[in-house]
Amino acid sequence: MSRLAESDIERITLSLLDGLGYAVRYGPEMEFDQPAAERSDPQFRDVVLANRLHDALAALNPGVPPDALDHAQRKLTEAAEPGLLKQNRLIHSMLVDGVMAECRNEDGEPVWSNVRVLDFDHPENNDWLAVNQFTLKEGQYHRRPDVVLFVNGLPLAVIELKNPADAQATIWSALQQLKTYQRELPTLFGYNAALVVSDGVKARIGAIGADREWFKPWRTIGGADEAGPETAELPVLLEGVFEKQRFLNLLHHFTLFDRHAGAVKAKKIAGYHQFHAVNVAVEQTLRASQAQAAGAAAGHGSADSASPPGNRRIGVVWHTQGSGKSLTMAFYAGRLIVHPDMANPTIVVITDRNDLDDQLFGTFAACEDLLRQPPVQAQSRDDLRQKLSVAA
Numbered sequence: 001m002s003r004l005a006e007s008d009i010e011r012i013t014l015s016l017l018d019g020l021g022y023a024v025r026y027g028p029e030m031e032f033d034q035p036a037a038e039r040s041d042p043q044f045r046d047v048v049l050a051n052r053l054h055d056a057l058a059a060l061n062p063g064v065p066p067d068a069l070d071h072a073q074r075k076l077t078e079a080a081e082p083g084l085l086k087q088n089r090l091i092h093s094m095l096v097d098g099v100m101a102e103c104r105n106e107d108g109e110p111v112w113s114n115v116r117v118l119d120f121d122h123p124e125n126n127d128w129l130a131v132n133q134f135t136l137k138e139g140q141y142h143r144r145p146d147v148v149l150f151v152n153g154l155p156l157a158v159i160e161l162k163n164p165a166d167a168q169a170t171i172w173s174a175l176q177q178l179k180t181y182q183r184e185l186p187t188l189f190g191y192n193a194a195l196v197v198s199d200g201v202k203a204r205i206g207a208i209g210a211d212r213e214w215f216k217p218w219r220t221i222g223g224a225d226e227a228g229p230e231t232a233e234l235p236v237l238l239e240g241v242f243e244k245q246r247f248l249n250l251l252h253h254f255t256l257f258d259r260h261a262g263a264v265k266a267k268k269i270a271g272y273h274q275f276h277a278v279n280v281a282v283e284q285t286l287r288a289s290q291a292q293a294a295g296a297a298a299g300h301g302s303a304d305s306a307s308p309p310g311n312r313r314i315g316v317v318w319h320t321q322g323s324g325k326s327l328t329m330a331f332y333a334g335r336l337i338v339h340p341d342m343a344n345p346t347i348v349v350i351t352d353r354n355d356l357d358d359q360l361f362g363t364f365a366a367c368e369d370l371l372r373q374p375p376v377q378a379q380s381r382d383d384l385r386q387k388l389s390v391a392a
Contacts, residue, residue, distance in 0.1 A: 069115060118152060132146060172212060207266075254269060333349075334370040
């Protein structure tokens with residue numbers, strides 16, 4: 001039996017994405033001089049598929065004047081912050097919260113509209129595309145990432161693959177290549193929501209700027225069962241993360257920027273155990289509080305729960321040492337705060353040890369974007385503790 005080559009892994013990846021409903025295109029066929037061109041820059045500097053973005057903004061924002069849509073597109077494509085993490089945080093905020101865009105009314109007065117970039121509730125209203133061998137040039141660098149995933153024309157994920165038959169080409173050499181790309185192609189990674197490295201068998205997912213220890217496997221698809229050690233990790237990761245609703249959920253509710261003293265220190269995305277535990281906990285919270293569960297994450301069914309609606313009991317999430325329990329609680333709080341059925345709840349966190357109190361405070365304070373809190377540096381510790389309702 002012949003061994004798989006890197007090109008075979010690429011084809012398998014694209015086939016799996018096709019099965020998830022992504023359109024698939026070969027990068028060179030999209031270039032400016034091709035019959036089916038989607039790119040206009042002969043220098044390969046365009047990282048956004050402008051026509052797809054324009055069409056998506058128009059479809060998602062009926063009634064918004066064309067001038068406002070054009071302004072929103074310019075803000076998305078011309079956003080500029082010093083440093084990749086700051087740039088990524090700025091664009092992430094526009095993906096999640098929309099883009100405030102200006103146009104003029106009949107009297108010439110400025111009118112502002114909040115332009116949606118993604119439809120988080122109806123995945124099929126978005127444009128999904130997987131492109132292999134997408135050529136890019138920035139400065140002196142000329143590169144071709146293996147697979148780039150576009151949503152509404154924006155490059156939200158990059159997948160780097162290696163040949164499993166090459167002992168020197170491991171998932172960690174793929175990660176090193178992605179780290180090089182981040183330095184050389186910062187415009188591409190300003191939009192990034194997830195990075196994936198794989199050799200076709202092993203696979204890891206992480207965020208921009210993260211080191212090796214923060215690239216983790218994704219061991220389940222729907223959350224009910226964990227894949228065994230004999231199962232190839234790449235198919236589980238692709239279907240578990242990039243199924244359309246799950247990917248939108250991960251981007252919207254399970255991505256945070258760790259901030260201290262106003263500076264962005266790191267970007268973090270949830271692990272599979274945090275993602276599924278929080279989704280179940282939110283669903284059970286809605287049930288226990290008699291809130292309508294229609295807005296809860298699908299695929300984490302609790303129909304067999306013996307607890308009746310409205311009984312105000314939801315059980316526990318069992319955390320192990322080093323599982324990221326503080327972040328799990330931050331993701332849970334963040335979801336409840338913005339959930340329309342919870343009507344801006346007060347969240348009280350009770351700990352039994354001072355070190356846990358300090359740990360939770362530090363985590364929650366660093367996750368101000370996720371928790372929709374005012375800037376940490378502008379408040380005293382006591383004021384923020386009261387706002388976060390942390391009780392020791």
